[in-house]
Each structure stands twice: as structure tokens, then as C-alpha cells.
Amino acid sequence: MNIKQKTLLYLIGIPVAYALTLRLLYKIPSLEGIFTLMSISFLFFVPFIVGTLTTYLASENFTNTKLKAAFLPWIPILIFFFVTFLFAIEGWPCLLMIAPIFLISASIGGSFGVKLKKRDKKTRLQLSALTVLPFLISPVEQMIGAHTSEYKAYTYIDIKAPAEKIWSNVTRVREISEKEDQGYLTHLLNFPRPVKAELNYEGVGAYRAAIFTNGLVFHETVTEYIPLKKMSFTIKALPHEIPLTTMDEHLVVGGKYFDVLNGTYELEKLGNNSYRLHLFSNFKLTTTFNFYASWWTKNIMKDIQNNILQIEKQRAEADSVTK
Numbered sequence: 001m002n003i004k005q006k007t008l009l010y011l012i013g014i015p016v017a018y019a020l021t022l023r024l025l026y027k028i029p030s031l032e033g034i035f036t037l038m039s040i041s042f043l044f045f046v047p048f049i050v051g052t053l054t055t056y057l058a059s060e061n062f063t064n065t066k067l068k069a070a071f072l073p074w075i076p077i078l079i080f081f082f083v084t085f086l087f088a089i090e091g092w093p094c095l096l097m098i099a100p101i102f103l104i105s106a107s108i109g110g111s112f113g114v115k116l117k118k119r120d121k122k123t124r125l126q127l128s129a130l131t132v133l134p135f136l137i138s139p140v141e142q143m144i145g146a147h148t149s150e151y152k153a154y155t156y157i158d159i160k161a162p163a164e165k166i167w168s169n170v171t172r173v174r175e176i177s178e179k180e181d182q183g184y185l186t187h188l189l190n191f192p193r194p195v196k197a198e199l200n201y202e203g204v205g206a207y208r209a210a211i212f213t214n215g216l217v218f219h220e221t222v223t224e225y226i227p228l229k230k231m232s233f234t235i236k237a238l239p240h241e242i243p244l245t246t247m248d249e250h251l252v253v254g255g256k257y258f259d260v261l262n263g264t265y266e267l268e269k270l271g272n273n274s275y276r277l278h279l280f281s282n283f284k285l286t287t288t289f290n291f292y293a294s295w296w297t298k299n300i301m302k303d304i305q306n307n308i309l310q311i312e313k314q315r316a317e318a319d320s321v322t323k
Contacts, residue, residue: 010057012075015073016083019050024089034142035138042134045105045133049130050106051110053127054110055072055110056123063113072110073113101292148285149290149294153301153302155305156276156278157306158275161319163269165316170265170267171231174315175196186307191304194212195212202227204223206221207219219235219237235260235263257286265278273320277313285297
């Protein structure tokens with residue numbers, strides 16, 4: 001191994017080793033009350049420190065422009081992602097969702113590392129103090145506790161079909177083929193896809209099961225029902241019913257961090273045989289970074305809803321032509 005290879009191993013290896021060490025430490029069940037992956041201390045500070053370490057350890061040739069200082073830390077971050085995925089430490093959906101945070105935080109850390117290196121001889125002590133920062137912040141974050149917030153996902157679609165045809169496809173959804181399923185974000189994240197929805201009767205108190213692949217079922221109880229106009233329902237997903245391989249542990253519906261609460265269909269008349277079908281859902285998040293998690297969750301919910309609405313539109317319009 002030549003000097004350049006040793007330098008590169010030193011430059012990249014230390015930040016990657018640091019990130020992997022903290023990832024494994026935060027995974028230890030007995031330390032869950034002190035350290036958790038779903039925290040600001042891990043998702044924001046760890047990549048920031050990785051970025052700082054990378055540029056601090058690098059020679060000036062690698063960091064002599066702002067652009068190099070910002071993007072050099074992406075190398076250890078991407079290697080960290082690859083290793084955690086390769087050894088099944090982290091799933092693809094989680095890596096995709098945390099990638100923007102990690103890359104931006106690492107870039108900020110990279111710029112900070114360059115500035116830190118230019119200071120006096122005390123910088124090594126400051127860098128050492130920085131590396132233990134997550135260990136100090138995480139317990140405080142856990143003492144403060146996660147915040148629970150509720151959010152709404154709203155979608156709609158215009159349909160040219162009689163109200164009866166639309167409503168029959170809303171209350172009960174026949175089996176959905178893979179060809180009909182057009183959810184782009186849920187496909188990208190490898191989420192379960194919708195299969196069908198069953199309703200035992202039409203009215204308040206009715207039970208509706210929205211069935212997805214891989215064992216995911218939304219148990220729905222109708223709380224308001226106006227024929228051809230409105231149907232509201234509570235939604236409950238039972239985590240113990242969902243196989244461990246179905247979803248990432250941090251994204252399980254009805255789990256510690258995310259749950260869907262209720263939904264509503266409303267049918268609005270626009271003109272002769274022209275209607276607007278509205279679909280609302282309310283969900284909650286319990287994290288210390290809801291400001292970021294809510295963006296992903298809201299878009300995932302909208303993707304699911306738009307997919308279902310598109311299927312209901314196609315079927316209602318086809319039914320009105322053939323029957």
C-alpha cells in the first residue's frame with residue numbers, strides 16, 4: 001500500500017468508522033432509553049461530525065475550495081450507507097429518507113472542519129469534544145421526550161361517471177392488479193401496495209378492511225355515512241399483525257413513531273355526471289424532528305391516496321360505459 005492509499009484510507013476510514021460505531025451503539029436495546037436512531041442527535045449531529053472529521057483530516061489539496069469542502073464528506077457518508085445496507089443494518093427506505101439530512105449536515109460539517117483546522121493548536125481538543133457531543137445531547141433529548149403532532153393529507157380527483165358508479169368503487173374496492181397500481185413513491189420506498197378494500201355493510205358502525213400486500217391491513221370503522229356523499233372512518237393498523245420483513249421498524253404503521261388515525265371520502269357534484277371525489281386522512285408522528293418527518297410522511301400518504309383515487313376513477317368511468 002503506497003502513501004496515497006494510506007492517506008485515503010486514513011481520511012475516509014476514520015469518519016466511516018465513527019459513523020458505524022455510533023450506528024451500532026444507538027442500536028443496542030439496553031441503551032434505548034438513552035440513545036435512539038430517531039433523534040436529532042443521530043440524524044443531524046453524526047453526519048455533521050463526519051463532515052468535520054473528513055475535512056479536518058484532509059490535506060489542503062482536498063479542501064482548498066468551498067465546493068471541495070462541501071462535497072468531500074459525501075464520500076464517507078455514501079460508504080456508510082453502502083455498508084449499513086450491505087450488512088442489513090439499515091433498510092433502503094430509511095436510507096433514502098435520511099439521505100438529504102445526512103448529506104446536507106455532512107456538507108455543513110465539512111465547511112466547519114476547514115475553519116476549525118485554521119484555528120490555533122487547541123483545535124484537536126475542540127474536535128475531540130465535538131465527537132462526544134451526540135453522547136451528551138441524546139440523553140437530554142430523551143429526557144425532553146418526543147413530540148406528538150397530527151397532520152392531514154388531502155387529495156382529490158375529478159370523475160365523469162354517475163354518483164352510484166363512483167360510490168360503489170369507493171365503499172368496496174375490487175382486487176387491484178399490479179398494472180393498475182401507479183404509486184410512484186411507495187414503489188420507490190418498497191412499501192406494501194394496495195390489494196382491495198372490503199366493507200361488511202353500508203352505514204355507521206360498519207367494518208371496512210383496506211388490505212395491502214405483505215400482511216398490512218388497515219382496520220376501519222365507519223363513523224359517519226351519507227349515501228353517495230360522505231363516508232368517514234377511523235383507521236387502525238395492528239403492528240403485531242405485520243411481518244417484520246414488511247416494513248422498516250422505524251416506519252411501521254401503528255408503531256412507536258407513526259400512526260394513521262382516520263379518513264374521509266366526500267363526493268362533490270360538479271355538473272351532469274361530473275363529480276369531484278375528495279379523500280382526507282389524518283395521521284400522527286411522534287419524533288423530535290417532526291418538521292422533517294412530516295414532509296416525507298405527508299407525501300407518502302398523498303401518494304397512496306392519489307393511487308387509490310386514480311384506480312377508483314378509472315373503474316367508475318369504465319363501469320359507466322360498459323353497464
